[in-house]
Amino acid sequence: MKILVAVKRVIDYNVQIRVKEDGTGVVTDNVKMSTNPPDDNAIEEAVKIKEAGKATEVVAITVGEEKAQETVRKALAVGADRGIHVKVDSEIEPLAVSKILQKVVDKEKPDLVFMGKQAIDDDCNQTGQMLSALLNWPQATFASKIDVKENKLEVTREIDEGLETIEINVPAIVTCDLRLNEPRYASLPNIMKAKKKPIEEIPVSDLGVDVSPRLEQLKVEEPPKRKAGIKVANVAELVQKLKNEAKVI
């Protein structure tokens, strides 16, 4: 079984986001970038499945500018076998990403495609579902547990009401929740070894996919600030304020 894992380069989750003064986006210059956190879970799960002898190859793919390749290199350092970097010059929407992934799936013919459930930059939560629609494959979104069986997966999904378990036939798409596993760190020897693993670079123009934007981002602004509150001296004052001033209890 072959697993393709999609990873995205985003602003590191520990960075305090700053909005650009001209309202065109958020500040990314000199800001620490990392792999989208649930994409790390997707790589980890694929590598674990391979280590358990249930997969033969793990291929990491990213779609992005030059530096996005760092995320593929990181995936190689934690156990992916080879990488693919589809090069684009600008930000593209999830619909376009899913069309690119569809082309790569047609060529690579993986049995499974894993990715994070959502990217922490645009928070769209779309790409996996869109890819499975385009391929007409089953989708298991927000996965917190995956059991690999003969030609199928049993997947536990995190839903608002609790947990849902579904069984999907391979080939299939799984989008991963942070609770799926604990991603490992790359060891120094493995980071060195990863430098020798191949990464295939594909200009997006070679794929014949229309990636032109459908959405216009008119403005990016800071969310309204809460007005500063007060510190209360003790519990009695707190309860009195909640009862008589805020009138919420």
Added chain:
Amino acid sequence: MAVLLIAEHNNKELRPFTLNAATAASQIDSDVHAVIIGQNTAEAAKQLSELPVVKKVLSVEAAHYENFTAENFTPVIVKLAENYSHIVCSANTFGKNLMPRIAAHLDTSQVSDIIKVISSDTFLRPIYAGNAFATIKSNDSKKCVTIRPTSFDPCESSGGSAAIEKVEAGEEFSNTKFVKREEIKSDRPELGTARIVVSGGRGMQSGDNFKLITEIADKLGAAIGASRAAVDAGYISNDHQVGQTGKVVVPDLYIAIGISGAIQHLAGMKESKVIVAINKDGEAPIFSVADYGLEADLFEAIPQFMEELNKLNTIQK
């Protein structure tokens, strides 16, 4: 063309956030039709027809719709979409799972998790876990939009009498099988819709100490929340988690106890109407969003809080 709202329900009744999504749909266009897909949904369809903002109900029933599988829902909605300008649904796990599958079939770039309708093609949505707001204009001829339910008030639930029209079911998608659903049962209000939420963080120091949170929640008729740190430390199960990777809550009163206020937690609660923070670290970021901050050791403050609550003659429920 009208707006098509996808109703969320449990086959017996509508889920409450359908009413919030209906409000958003009616702000896009006053002509709102709602589709309900499930099995034995007559009562839920009737509830839907009674929402005054809904002008027509489309009901699709079949056994393979009973568990809301996106792969089964999608072809029916894609077919109906011919007659509509917008397809809308709540941005909870039901809608997040379903809508992109529909959008890809319609070759539409979805606008996710909107918090405001600016016009029929322009919407406000949070990005970077609510650390920035983006105004997005969709240039697709058909628009797929998911709605953050807590950003819209629920619509009136009675007074309407829309016609209910039956729509033929689609085929079953054979490669996905529902196995089971484990719902977390509780006598407490649901975290996502509770009027008051009492949350504990890593400062609680143990799962046992969460009993203190439970006591206050019982007294106030509140739901119990937790920070990711408390969940990761194993103090409480993950369905209580509030934040970017958990639930987004907008209660009238949010009480954060022993929570430092990491960015990802704030993203899940900072729209609450009144926020209380109890923390012994006066520099904790949670105080920057709190209306009332109490710098105190929580193990002293919580028993005093209970005592003060017990002195009150009445407590709003």
